[in-house]
Amino acid sequence: MFIPALYSLLFPIAVLLNSMAAWVSVHVPSTSTFMVYLKNLVLSDIIVTLMIPVEVFQELHTGPPAFHMFYCRYLSPVKYICMYISISLMGLISLDRFLKIVQPCGQTQCCQNLLFGRLISASIWVILIATTGLPTMVLTNRYPNVSNPVGSCMVYKGVQGVTLHEGVIITLNLYFWLVCVLVVVCYMCIGKAVVQSFRNSGSNNSQAKQKTKLRVFLVLVVFLVSFGPYHLVRIPYTFQQTKRVAFCRDEWSHYAKELGLFFATANICLDPILYFFLCREFSEKVKSMIKDAGDRMPKNWRSGTT
Template identity: 35%
Template sequence: MDHLNSTLPSTNQSDFGSLFTHQVLPSLYFVICIVGLSLNGVAAWIFFRVPSDSGLVVYLKNMVVADLLMLTSFPFRVAAELNLGGWFLHVIICRYTAVLFYSSMYVGILFMGLISLERYVKIVGHTSPPCKTRLGVSSLHFLQSVGFARGLALFNWSLLLLCVLPNAVLTSQPANESNSRHCMQLKTPLGMQWHRVSTFFSVGLFWVTLLVLIFCYASIANQIYRSYRRVRQDSSEICRKSNRSIFSILAVFFVCFVPYHVCRMPYTISQMPASGFSPSSRFLLFQLKEGTLFLSALNVCLDPIIYFLMCQTFRESLLRKMSGRRRRRRSLTTAQSASTI
């Protein structure tokens, strides 16, 4: 996978830094690190007091874990760009934290696909007449099972771990100050081959997940239209709420992940020997890759919106805790006022 300090051919990477990559982006990463930790900390605090009574809750809890893991890589990125920690910090990023960033990102992407499928089964299956429920929908009801969701979550984490762990293990060439910023130079020959394989695999997962999201959203939108035509107000209300929640996933997915994966294709080609790209073109592609990668990282701040819109239990727990805090604050203010009289 392209690492956070992913390299172009070794002679040019250090020249590709700019005001944008060395000053603007570290500041932005610092901001989303603080905001993301706050939002996901609250989400984790609420979610892990909520029983896993549905497949949806299981998938959402795993998204929280993926976001928290991704957040742990941000301080290393910021410190490295601010020239803190010396050259060895860049080695740590190449070997470990960049791998953590990408594995967490793709785990989150997979769970977005599973959540969309679960919503598709629930909404389309719920609003279709029993005699007309499609075989494809009824055959996917296992996605709503808590036991199956837990097994699938474990499978997803294991699959991504097996895919990305060699990227850390095989980044084992002797490091020094001159090659510390060039992650590909730290890889063994086998590590370079594995890097290519895992990159194609993860990008393939992304595009498959995108197709799944588009299919689910289109099916749900079609179901809404059909419900309105049948003048079934109760089903229409269910569809409107569910449409709003799954649209939040689609919006976050397109804003955060699509730009990076579109940019990644020409950027990866530009890294290859004799690619024919001019230095100015490679510089531009590097800047675009870094900017769109930041959009992918922004996902950690937008996912809590999905939790709030999609999970009624989460939403009710959050609102209940907020109202309880306001009541306690009001009671404390009243008590303090009374004591001054």
């Protein structure tokens, strides 16, 4: 019951934060590649948010076998696609920030063009769906000879499906660590460049320096804490599934994978916080929304009297 309880607690927070993020992204024009990536990230997070109740139902193992197979064949691949779309977009956002801050001349390059931003974002969706999502759905087509299969989705995969599953997991795991290196390098360079600019200008504004360091540190921590644990345990768990490697405590490997997956899902609640710190248009729109809501409240509510 522990994992379903965590998802149940996560859901209302995710709905609140991502509803706000969706409202802001609709009302903020796409004037930069950063906003294009951010809006695609919001869309990915909303899809994952809507899937949380299904995840809870699945984790409780109370649904019929037909639901379990439908989840394994269609819904689970969609969730993983959205996870790696988020990872890809966070890598693009890091590179975009790097080009604008560390390499200012990069603003005139094609990678800072709005059309390029839209094309690369659409390409990420298409590539991940075509190379991981659709093949997984097609090859998850085996009907096990048990009346109520629950637990691992591997029971629905034949030999080809198992081979594809292993290859996809290893490839995506390597892809994550490459993006992780990109994110770390970009934000370390950004932090160094901003601090150096303060020194060159002779500014003694320690508060601004600390604020800059906090932003860089926050992005790195969110990325690593959200996605790092899952990718540390995913490959050993997959080898256990596909090679039937016996461990003394197989259940602990499963729990570690599920907890890592929860941390990766919880990223949908952390992304809106990053938007607020990294995007001036986003933070200004949120502040304006809060101010307008306060202005519409009755005066006796604002003053705390009845």
